[in-house]
Amino acid sequence: MTRTRIVAIVPALNEEGIIGKVVDEIRAVSPEIDVVVVDDASSDETAAVARSHGATVLRLPFNVGIGGAVQTGFRYALAEEYDRAVRLDGDGQHDAREIPKLLEPVERGEADLVIGSRFAEGEASYRPPFARRIGIRVFARLVSLLSGQHVTDTTSGFVALDRVGIELFAREYPHDYPEVEATLVALRSGLRLAQVQVEMRERETGASSITFVRSLYYIVKVLLALLVSSLRRYPRLQGTSR
Numbered sequence: 001m002t003r004t005r006i007v008a009i010v011p012a013l014n015e016e017g018i019i020g021k022v023v024d025e026i027r028a029v030s031p032e033i034d035v036v037v038v039d040d041a042s043s044d045e046t047a048a049v050a051r052s053h054g055a056t057v058l059r060l061p062f063n064v065g066i067g068g069a070v071q072t073g074f075r076y077a078l079a080e081e082y083d084r085a086v087r088l089d090g091d092g093q094h095d096a097r098e099i100p101k102l103l104e105p106v107e108r109g110e111a112d113l114v115i116g117s118r119f120a121e122g123e124a125s126y127r128p129p130f131a132r133r134i135g136i137r138v139f140a141r142l143v144s145l146l147s148g149q150h151v152t153d154t155t156s157g158f159v160a161l162d163r164v165g166i167e168l169f170a171r172e173y174p175h176d177y178p179e180v181e182a183t184l185v186a187l188r189s190g191l192r193l194a195q196v197q198v199e200m201r202e203r204e205t206g207a208s209s210i211t212f213v214r215s216l217y218y219i220v221k222v223l224l225a226l227l228v229s230s231l232r233r234y235p236r237l238q239g240t241s242r
């Protein structure tokens with residue numbers, strides 16, 4: 001029997017202080033999961049540290065933003081013919097031990113896209129700042145309305161996909177504040193969605209670039225992007241886990 005090939009895609013920007021631990025945690029879950037760190041033109045030693053911990057590193061020559069970095073990872077996964085992909089952030093906030101939980105619905109053939117949701121089972125211990133919390137709720141309700149499916153956490157960067165999902169996101173992935181719009185793209189393209197409860201950890205190093213003012217800007221910009229995206233016609237994909 002052919003082994004199911006799984007890749008973990010980890011976008012990272014100036015995360016030299018934590019990226020080694022992130023890679024180690026993923027490899028501890030399963031040595032059969034290949035770890036690919038997409039270094040978005042870091043000015044520190046993120047790439048070198050990730051490589052020293054056993055990750056394959058895709059180092060971008062200039063900064064393209066989170067969406068471009070993530071799509072680079074999906075294009076790599078497609079080109080290398082991976083069957084499954086897990087996407088998690090390089091700042092250590094996602095617990096790699098929860099990767100099997102995200103992959104279970106895919107392996108059972110129930111979903112093409114699994115979102116690690118902080119709110120799938122109601123309020124979680126993670127409490128984002130007020131402006132971001134409002135944005136999360138607004139986005140979830142709007143995506144649910146536009147897609148006709150109940151979505152609880154559209155800003156989560158912790159997801160698992162089958163080959164169909166990899167193919168879609170390698171071709172269609174928003175580049176600016178991408179997670180919310182990408183969820184709508186997936187649902188409008190016919191991907192089957194599952195959501196599982198996960199916990200979010202606090203950052204151990206560095207600081208988020210999203211301030212209160214940027215949170216408000218983010219909310220307005222994403223709302224506009226969602227409205228534009230809802231007017232587009234997406235090809236309906238045959239969502240089959242395999």
